[in-house]
Amino acid sequence: MKIYLKIWRQKDASSKGKIVDYTMDGIEGDMSFLEMLDILNEDLISKGEVPIEFDHDCREGICGTCSLQINGRPHGPDRLITVCQLHMRSFKDGDTIVIEPFRAKAFPVIKDLIVDRNAFERIQQAGGFISVNTSGKTVDANNIPIRKENADKAFNAAACIGCGACVAACKNASAMLFTSAKVSQFALLPQGRVEATERVQNMVRQMDLEGFGNCTNTGACEIECPKGISLENIARMNREYLSASIKG
Amino acid sequence: MGILDSKIPSGPLAEKWTKHKNEINLVNPANKRNIDIIVVGTGLAGGSAAASFAELGYNVKTFCYQDSPRRAHSIAAQGGINASKNYQGDGDSDYRLFYDTVKGGDYRSREANVYRLAEVSGNIIDQCVSQGVPFARDYGGLLDNRSFGGVLVSRTFYAKGQTGQQLLLGAYAAMNRQIHRGKIKSYTRHEMLDLVLVDGKARGIIARDLVTGEIERHSAHAVVIASGGYGNLFFLSTYCMGANVMAAWRTHRRGAFFANPCYTQIHPTCIPVSGEHQSKLTLMSESLRNDGRIWVPKNLEDAKAIREGKLKPTQLKEEDRDYYLERRYPAFGNLVPRDVASRAAKERCDAGYGVNKTGEAVYLDFDAAIMRYGSEKALTTGLKDADDAHIRKLGEEVVEAKYGNLFQMYEKIVDENPYKTPMMIYPAVHYTMGGLWVDYNLQTTIPGCYAAGEANFSDHGANRLGASALMQGLADGYFVLPYTIGDFLADDIRTGPIPTDTEEFDNAEKDVLDKINRLMSAKGVNSVDYYHKKLGKIMWNNCGMSRNAEGLKDAIKEIAALRKDFWENVKVPGAADDKNQELEKAGRVADFLEIGELFAMDALVRNESCGGHFREEYQTPEGEALRDDENFKFVSAWEYKGEPKDAKLHKENLVYENIEVKTRSYK
Numbered sequence: 038m039k040i041y042l043k044i045w046r047q048k049d050a051s052s053k054g055k056i057v058d059y060t061m062d063g064i065e066g067d068m069s070f071l072e073m074l075d076i077l078n079e080d081l082i083s084k085g086e087v088p089i090e091f092d093h094d095c096r097e098g099i100c101g102t103c104s105l106q107i108n109g110r111p112h113g114p115d116r117l118i119t120v121c122q123l124h125m126r127s128f129k130d131g132d133t134i135v136i137e138p139f140r141a142k143a144f145p146v147i148k149d150l151i152v153d154r155n156a157f158e159r160i161q162q163a164g165g166f167i168s169v170n171t172s173g174k175t176v177d178a179n180n181i182p183i184r185k186e187n188a189d190k191a192f193n194a195a196a197c198i199g200c201g202a203c204v205a206a207c208k209n210a211s212a213m214l215f216t217s218a219k220v221s222q223f224a225l226l227p228q229g230r231v232e233a234t235e236r237v238q239n240m241v242r243q244m245d246l247e248g249f250g251n252c253t254n255t256g257a258c259e260i261e262c263p264k265g266i267s268l269e270n271i272a273r274m275n276r277e278y279l280s281a282s283i284k285g
Numbered sequence: 286m287g288i289l290d291s292k293i294p295s296g297p298l299a300e301k302w303t304k305h306k307n308e309i310n311l312v313n314p315a316n317k318r319n320i321d322i323i324v325v326g327t328g329l330a331g332g333s334a335a336a337s338f339a340e341l342g343y344n345v346k347t348f349c350y351q352d353s354p355r356r357a358h359s360i361a362a363q364g365g366i367n368a369s370k371n372y373q374g375d376g377d378s379d380y381r382l383f384y385d386t387v388k389g390g391d392y393r394s395r396e397a398n399v400y401r402l403a404e405v406s407g408n409i410i411d412q413c414v415s416q417g418v419p420f421a422r423d424y425g426g427l428l429d430n431r432s433f434g435g436v437l438v439s440r441t442f443y444a445k446g447q448t449g450q451q452l453l454l455g456a457y458a459a460m461n462r463q464i465h466r467g468k469i470k471s472y473t474r475h476e477m478l479d480l481v482l483v484d485g486k487a488r489g490i491i492a493r494d495l496v497t498g499e500i501e502r503h504s505a506h507a508v509v510i511a512s513g514g515y516g517n518l519f520f521l522s523t524y525c526m527g528a529n530v531m532a533a534w535r536t537h538r539r540g541a542f543f544a545n546p547c548y549t550q551i552h553p554t555c556i557p558v559s560g561e562h563q564s565k566l567t568l569m570s571e572s573l574r575n576d577g578r579i580w581v582p583k584n585l586e587d588a589k590a591i592r593e594g595k596l597k598p599t600q601l602k603e604e605d606r607d608y609y610l611e612r613r614y615p616a617f618g619n620l621v622p623r624d625v626a627s628r629a630a631k632e633r634c635d636a637g638y639g640v641n642k643t644g645e646a647v648y649l650d651f652d653a654a655i656m657r658y659g660s661e662k663a664l665t666t667g668l669k670d671a672d673d674a675h676i677r678k679l680g681e682e683v684v685e686a687k688y689g690n691l692f693q694m695y696e697k698i699v700d701e702n703p704y705k706t707p708m709m710i711y712p713a714v715h716y717t718m719g720g721l722w723v724d725y726n727l728q729t730t731i732p733g734c735y736a737a738g739e740a741n742f743s744d745h746g747a748n749r750l751g752a753s754a755l756m757q758g759l760a761d762g763y764f765v766l767p768y769t770i771g772d773f774l775a776d777d778i779r780t781g782p783i784p785t786d787t788e789e790f791d792n793a794e795k796d797v798l799d800k801i802n803r804l805m806s807a808k809g810v811n812s813v814d815y816y817h818k819k820l821g822k823i824m825w826n827n828c829g830m831s832r833n834a835e836g837l838k839d840a841i842k843e844i845a846a847l848r849k850d851f852w853e854n855v856k857v858p859g860a861a862d863d864k865n866q867e868l869e870k871a872g873r874v875a876d877f878l879e880i881g882e883l884f885a886m887d888a889l890v891r892n893e894s895c896g897g898h899f900r901e902e903y904q905t906p907e908g909e910a911l912r913d914d915e916n917f918k919f920v921s922a923w924e925y926k927g928e929p930k931d932a933k934l935h936k937e938n939l940v941y942e943n944i945e946v947k948t949r950s951y952k
Contacts, residue, residue: 049863049864065560065562066700067559067560067562067700068560068562069564071564072562072563072564075562075564075814076562079812079814081858082812082856082858082867083812085858086858087858087859088858088859088866088867090864090866092352093526094351094356094358094525094526094527095356095358095360095361095525095526096525096526096564096565096567097361097523097565097567097568097694098694099360099361099447099450100351100356100358100360100361100525101353101355101356102351102352102356115697117693118697122694122697122698124697124698124700126700147496147864148496148864151864153352154352154353155352155473157353158353158461158471158473161457161458161461162461162462162464162465163465164465165458165461166416166458166459166461166462167415167416167417167458168462169412169415169416170340171333171336171337171340171412171416171459171763171767172337172340173405173408173409173411173412173763173764175411175412175414175415176411176415177411178370178410178411178413178414178420178428179370179372179427179428181414181415182422182425182426182427183422183426184426185422185423185424185426188419188420188421188422188426191417191419192419192421192444192445192451195419195444195451195454196447196450198450199353199355222417222419223417226417226419228414228415228416228417229417
């Protein structure tokens, strides 16, 4: 396959970026999207040019590191996958592919296609935990039976890999899906109920401080989420937040 | 032994850990506030250790090369975590978990360490549940279990195919709580480039800020290396792309002995290599062997027809299939340990029975499981006369609920539907049992320098059992280091902060800068990946699933020559004082080119077959591994002496007082 690439290049956080054109030939369908970029980079290195920097690590869709906006969609055209799981068979000969970093005010570009997602770190530090010491001096695990339905829902919320696709997909660059997934996981478990009020207040406050936008229920985040995190979580977080506000 | 003191406490096996905890020094809570600890790596071992130290009151600095501690590769562990809870009432106990692990490791691990691991395993589950880790549950609301290879009980706790992620998020949440309190300072996108010793003790590190390229000095009273394994030296592996041996190797170069470098785990169920462009291999969880049956065609001509695309696996009759694991190992069948399953797949493929284009794949078939689950589901839902198609549909639903995400992952990569046609799998490098030598306290041979998780060597012997890596990482971090590190730090309550404007830090930083300059100023002929791929080929061909003396000697020569070439001709574009992924890779490959040689030397010295280390010269007539307990019942611990070829071998003899050492059999 022959592929025409338009890739965002930006030297560093303070420089201005621009789209640069590259053409690739001999691309096979079995190659992953990132392997295609590896080949491009090898080519650039051999020509003495500076290769394109992009974030990636596990290359099996679980670490949440990769973060490319491909033809305007986070993680590219397929659903329920990250970029590293995208294969070139999803494209055809002669296609033009535009590759950009995730775009959001709260995710400043570090270099080329790499963004700074520390805002997510700070949201979790504000309350994304259960305050239990790690001494192991807790009750036996089976002393806390949990309805399978709730356990499954908590698991589904906990499947979030923190990649930021939800923010990149949202026209308001809202982090509601991400934040609500964490709030939901703990809100659904008896262990997490104890601090539920403070948790939702602290996490939402931090989310707002980071400059993420508001949620206007377009649902783009759920569509683009590689783990299929449900909008239901946003509803649950709103409910938790409201009830926390009433309790004061 | 002299130089290697494992510091195993005296007394009966089951009482050693309690006794030891009662006897070691403690640091009082007020003094902990004056003591700093550096933790390198934030996976299960590093993350759990950092959170626990901070809770105790120490000041902690964590370092990871990822943009968040949560992205460490522990996150990719799929199948589960072992614990001797015996919730299933199937006869499990601490002793049985201990026994299985020692036997699984082919009698090359340390008894006391493994027993401690088994002893704290139950507590890990309690801890994780209280942190909100969403383990799988049954309809009664209690925790569910499944089986993994090499054992006869169900002791594996799991969260679908994402157990590692959920456990790491638990440890990460515990870290976040401490970051929020200011007790942990988390340095992300940072890489440790050297260990700094002051008066023979580990007192700090030199790190590079990967965004700005700045070289930084960080001091502490103790340093914990929890940076994972070195399997990426094979280039293709199930490791993440960034996994590297740098922190452990630079620690080794500063005096920490490196133990059993040749013990590597080759995981039997990975998606086969598809072409030259491949950058990494993807694991299909061992849990699939609970339900999947592994086979190849019985006849060579069928295998050939399948390879050529003239025959489909589903067309092959039952009697024309060779379920070789069930045939060779009737007692454990498809659930033999990983090393055994991997070698058996290689044996069949080498004999010409491989089923993909390259002849390097076997089938993992869910058809029997789909029909079995389907029938059960039909009966329990009152469908007494469901036809085969209906039963299959019901069965596929059950299998999807159990392994859905893995099946989806497979289909995305291979472009085939594993519900309809068997998966193709082949072994791939997955884990390294070798690592920094540590004593019972997890302290390396450098005072004040500790190693935890995959970065150390202690618990898995020559082969790790499935679902034991998560257990060990969390045991080390939550329940071992928080006690044992105090024994060392008790002497530091009056030391005060360690200054970084000293000669020791000057020298270490100069070494680091020299190395970076050499990389940046090499002739610039070949890319870093060129060397990494070449090294990977040498390793896979000569030091992979089976090894022989001649191949190992070749590997030693070839790696040394490749290393020389690398330092002269590697091409690193860009600048050193900038974000530069090629420079990051170059530093990592430079270290792989050293450990690769030591790896081959270690495999050459070990004239026996044990666990993942299979020397072709030493096998039984049936092709099983042949151990030599008389001459090789030891841990090899290598001391750095300059070039890898000059490394000095020390031996720690292994003593088995509680287990009878016998031939490992899964028949």
